[in-house]
Amino acid sequence: MSGHDGATALLELRQVNTHYGAVHILKDVDLAIYPGELVCLLGGNASGKSTTLKTLLGMVTPTSGEVVLDGEVVNDKPTRYRVINGVTMVPENRRLFKRLSVRENLELGAYLRNDKDGITEDLEKIYDLFPRVKERLTQKAGTLSGGEQQMVAIGRALMSRPRVLLMDEPSMGLAPALVQQNFELIRQIHADGMSVFMVEQNANMALSIADRGWVLQTGRVVLDDTAEALLANPELRASYLGEG
Amino acid sequence: MSALVAPMPSSAIDQDWGKVLRWGLICGGTLIAICLVGMPVELDRRELIERYLSLGYVSVLLIPILIGRIAATQVVLEGFESRKQGLYDLVTGLMVGLLGGGCLSLLMLALDSWNLRDPLVNWSPKLFRFLTYENGMGFGAGAWIVTCGALSLAGAALHVVPAIVRRSTGTVVLSLLALSILEGAVDDLSEGFGLDWLTDLMYAKKGGLTLTSTIVVGAVIAVVSVLTSGRVKAATNRYRDMQGAERQKASMILFAVVAVLCIVLPMFLGKIMNELLANVGLFLLLALGLNIVVGLAGLLDLGYVAFFAVGGYTTAVLTSPNSPFFAPELHFGFALIFVVIFATIVGLLIGAPVIRMRGDYLAIVTLGFGEIIRLLFMSDWLGPYFGGAQGITNVPGVDLGFATVKGTDPRSVFYLVLFFCVIAIYVSWRLQASRLGRAWMAIREDEQVAEAMGINTVSAKLMAFVVGAVLAAFSGAVLAAKVGSVFPTSFMILISIIILVVVIVGGMGNIAGVMVGSFVLIGVLGGPKQPGLLQEFQNFKLLIYGMLLVFMMLKRPEGLVPSARRSRELHQEEFLQDAWLKGDKSDDDADDEDAVNVGDGGGEEE
Secondary structure: OOOOOOOOOOEEEEEEEOEEOOEEOOOOEEEEEOOOOEEEEEEOOOOOHHHHHHHHHOOOOOOEEEEEEOOEEOOOOOHHHHHHOOEEEEOOOOOOOOOOEHHHHHHHHOOOOOOHHHHHHHHHHHHHHOHHHHHOOOOEHHHOOHHHHHHHHHHHHHOOOOOEEEEEOOOOOOOHHHHHHHHHHHHHHHHOOOEEEEEEOOHHHHHHHOOEEEEEEOOEEEEEEEHHHHHHOHHHHHHHOOOO | OOOOOOOOOOOOOOOOHHHHHHHHHHHHHHHHHHHHHOHHHHHOOOEEEOOOEEHHHHHHHHHHHHHHHHHOOOOOOOOOOOOOOOHHHHHHHHHHHHHHHHHHHHHHHHHHHOOOOOOOOOOOHHHHHHHHOOOOHHHHHHHHHHHHHHHHHHHHHHHHOOHHHHHHHHHHHHHHHHHHHOHHHHHHHHHHOOOHHHHHHHEOOOOOEOHHHHHHHHHHHHHHHHHHOOHHHHHHHHHHHOOHHHHHHHHHHHHHHHHHHHHHHHHHOOHHHHHHHHHHHHHHHHHHHHHHHHHHOOOOOOOOHHHHHHHHHHHHHHHOOOOOOOOOOOOHHHHHHHHHHHHHHHHHHHHHHHOOOOHHHHHHHHHHHHHHHHHHHHOOOOHHHHOHHHOEOOOOOEEOOOOEEOOOOHHHHHHHHHHHHHHHHHHHHHHHHOHHHHHHHHHHHOHHHHHHOOOOHHHHHHHHHHHHHHHHHHHHHHHHHHHOOEOHHHHOHHHHHHHHHHHHHHOOOOHHHHHHHHHHHHHHHEOOOOEOOOHHHHHHHHHHHHHHHHHHHHHOOOOOOOOHHHHHHHHHHHHHHHHHHHOOOOHHHHHHHHHHHHHHHHHHHO
């Protein structure tokens, strides 16, 4: 891919096909996330966005093609292997462990880590990033407001010390003002050096902060370009941005 | 009058009649249901206060008091101005009671006019005589309407009187009830402490407190409760607010007291009480195991009795000389090693195929496995090995060198069970705070996300199954040694259900809750075949279990134990949410909705 000559992709799908039973979901999907990038995958309902995420994380195994992490084919490696090696997901709708405390939620993010000092250090970092979260440590996660839950969800993901953050529909289920705030947050985390792969329906918002993007349609990548080019693309504008 | 009535929404006459009508009908319906279940007539034989009050009447009389109290309760919301309780609530209580009594009179009229004995076995002249005090229809109807009205009024009045009066009245009534209902247990205890003269003085020869002793004891308790009023609550609050080292110290003291009590008390208890404690221990052990599976890992296992059976049969085969095929006659201690091994194997065998299922499906499949294991032990196919329906008899007691633990000496059984319970409590407590415990809770909350966090969900779930299985098998092993035999019928599906009820009522995922649950349900009500303290309720045990389960799921899904403050927060939140959703602030409607909603939440959790 142009612009990344020489660099190894952090996480990559090569000609990936997946099936749920007889249903063919992803069709020859190719995509690559490079270190330090903020990229987004756009697509409507049932276009295969979530399946792409699950394939990256190892919760769905491709029927053909390769999932590559740091140049290593990880098709048959379990999710925890990928988490240890720096891939983490912030699930759609946040999905916190509702009856556990905020602190327990954060600690579960670091489930696979054994470095106690590092974990404490990262907790402090998250309190710095989200002072609100620190105030609510002992509260049950289910009792937080939507915005606070989003903070905890991101904090939980950061606790595994990821190198690439997979975000499933970060704007889903949030009030418009919070969506704005949330994207600002993602931009900020990216600015601190994190690679972010974001799956979104809200194309306008996602492209406004992303470097590159893909458009997925019924399991096939139909567009692959820089964010500016995609924003300017008349086809995309017609189908996703409500202009025609 | 107007001085008494609070200024807020209404005068005493301006009632919320819909609410009164509803609670009145609930009161009446409950009264009729209790009568037709046959509880009052059957319990009438048991006298509580010699010649004046029988357990049968108490079972009816308690209802208007309770419902009067509930009907007059208002939901207090923080941040909202609440009405001062007063005459308004008294009128509510009175009306509810009168309505309830009216319903009961209608029942009497019906009893008198038609014979419906065919579908309703308790529709009998006996019930009629019970209700009318053998004095004829008119007297009975009048008496019940007045009594119910008065009692319900008294229930409502509990809100109005000063807290100290309320607390001491409650204490007096409850202690008198306990003293009279638990006469057998009190007798047993007093004998152990050499206080028989006191109980002989207190109780009449044919059973029941004498009128004089009722008055004297009541007065004594009243004085004591007024003197100590507030101290207990202050102490618990102080304990709750403690932090860090101080709290740890207090917990240690509490723990030491409980430990000493557990060890010393049985020495003073008679056979019956020790037998009861041993049963509580057996079920506590089972419940602690199920608590790990259901409460921590969120796997609804309805076939839990299978592991109980495996423990029992393994012990029986390995220790009994009567084992039909293979009788090594090992010592209990050696057999225990095999109990652990077989429990683990069976746990894995049952766990492996069902572990990928969720929620309801898991429950149904485990239910099936529970029955399969029992049927296998009963089958002709495995009959030559396990004795089929004849079971395995002559299982020896546990020879400890200095003593033998066997069923005829329930005290020793209790100590053996206590030993296993302590292990189980320690293991549960350590696991809860461990990495594995965290993983279980994460799986319970959201399995997919837990997997995404890198938790190996399959092995964590299998671990929960195996740990639960081993604890249940220990309980089965002790049961075999205690009873001296095992039969397929000792391992009915009902045991699974009852243990589940114990866990739910006590509080899922809460060790202290499970302990309280076992004491309350198994100790007081009794297990599936084991009598509890309330032996009179033997026939109604399952009914009460069911009612308790429904009540808990509706009103207190978090279980008996979690702190009252926390639960108030929880319910207040739901209440406000419902009020907001309905866009309507009518108190009782929202209250109703509240109940439904909590129920849904409970279902979801499973």
